[in-house]
Amino acid sequence: MCNNNQPDLLSNYLATSFIGRKVFHYKSVSSTMEIARTWAKKGSPDGTVVIANRQLAGRGRMGRTWLSPENNIAMSVILRPPLNMLPKLIMITSVAVVKSIRTLFQIKAGIKWPNDILIDSKKVSGILIENELQNNRVSYSIIGIGINTNLDPASTPEIAAIATSLSQESITGTSEIKLIGEILNKMETLYQQTLAGSLQVFMEWKENMVTIGQPVSIESGEMIIHGIAETVTENGGLILRHPDGRVSEEITGEVTIIKD
Ligand code: BTN
Numbered sequence: 001m002c003n004n005n006q007p008d009l010l011s012n013y014l015a016t017s018f019i020g021r022k023v024f025h026y027k028s029v030s031s032t033m034e035i036a037r038t039w040a041k042k043g044s045p046d047g048t049v050v051i052a053n054r055q056l057a058g059r060g061r062m063g064r065t066w067l068s069p070e071n072n073i074a075m076s077v078i079l080r081p082p083l084n085m086l087p088k089l090i091m092i093t094s095v096a097v098v099k100s101i102r103t104l105f106q107i108k109a110g111i112k113w114p115n116d117i118l119i120d121s122k123k124v125s126g127i128l129i130e131n132e133l134q135n136n137r138v139s140y141s142i143i144g145i146g147i148n149t150n151l152d153p154a155s156t157p158e159i160a161a162i163a164t165s166l167s168q169e170s171i172t173g174t175s176e177i178k179l180i181g182e183i184l185n186k187m188e189t190l191y192q193q194t195l196a197g198s199l200q201v202f203m204e205w206k207e208n209m210v211t212i213g214q215p216v217s218i219e220s221g222e223m224i225i226h227g228i229a230e231t232v233t234e235n236g237g238l239i240l241r242h243p244d245g246r247v248s249e250e251i252t253g254e255v256t257i258i259k260d
Contacts, residue, residue: 013181018047019077019191020184026050030057033130033144036076040132040140048078049184058146060126062254066146067156072165073147073176077187080140081195086131087236088194090115091205093127093143096186098208101125104182105171110210113229113238113255117147118210121257122164124148145183149176202234211238211255220253229255 014020022045029035029052036050052075055068068074081089094115101109101117101124109119117125128144148165156163190201206212211229218225218240227240230247237249 009175009177010181013178013185015185016047016188018045019079019188020047020049020181021045022048024048024050026052028052028054028056031055031059031144032074032076033059033128033142036078036142036144037130037132037140040078040142044078046078046080047188049075049180050078051075051180059128060146061128066126066128067151067159068146069151071150071176073145073149073180075145075180077143077145077184078140079143079191080138081191083133083136083138085194086138086141087234088201089129089141089143090127090236091201092187092190092194093129093145095201095204095208096183096190097125097127097145097147099186099204100179100182101166104179105166105169107169107171109208111205111208112257113209113211113232114236114252119164119169121210121259122153123159123162124164124166124169147176147179149179199234206232211257215258216240217256217258218250218253219256220250225250226258 010023032050032052039048054070055074058066058068060066094111097117098109098111101107109117112118115127116123125147130142132139150167151165153159153163193200209232212231214229216229227242230239230241232238237251240250241247
């Protein structure tokens with residue numbers, strides 16, 4: 001893959017009306033989440049995208065670190081959705097990433113609840129959403145997307161067994177900027193549909209969810225619970241059947257799919 005140091009090229013791949021119409025591109029930042037937050041506070045418009053060639057302090061869900069060496073995709077998108085649309089942002093973003101990978105590379109990626117993107121059970125992309133609320137309104141949401149394009153997971157023991165990258169999956173010959181364009185196009189389409197009241201994104205999120213039907217463990221803080229992931233809900237929850245037959249809706253946590 002060529003590197004993504006071609007922000008002006010992005011407009012060639014965009015079919016959007018607002019997402020990606022304003023782009024800030026950096027060689028190196030702490031985290032695109034921080035930079036996007038600064039721009040959002042200054043009133044940068046909806047759909048503003050912050051892209052970095054590398055992050056020095058990339059962050060993941062549940063307080064984890066996200067590795068962001070050069071030539072992988074690290075970006076954050078600023079949106080200001082209505083409050084009731086917040087649960088759908090996870091769906092919009094993960095569906096956009098999965099479909100873009102499939103469209104451009106004809107490779108099947110799936111979603112591990114709530115929003116990890118897997119290829120052959122290994123994580124290729126992660127999504128982090130941070131919302132700023134005031135008086136029951138969304139001041140802004142920052143949607144962070146990290147995609148391992150050229151990462152070699154073997155070089156980092158902690159992720160060697162659980163992560164992959166597009167280059168590891170032998171995907172070559174396309175540019176990161178094209179993939180970014182495809183994702184932003186799909187995000188905007190799904191966002192507009194959802195704003196208009198469509199449940200299409202929920203259906204697509206569920207259809208692409210590899211967690212459903214699997215025995216799982218869910219870790220949330222100090223707690224680990226086990227069960228079978230029965231289905232997902234329109235609010236983004238996971239319906240878990242416990243070993244004693246009880247059913248609960250989980251709204252957060254880190255899922256591990258248990259293999260035989
Ligand atoms: C996760 O799977 O834990 C979420 C990872 C999110 C990583 C992206 S990379 C762009 C943005 N900036 C960050 O610091 N994190 C997100």
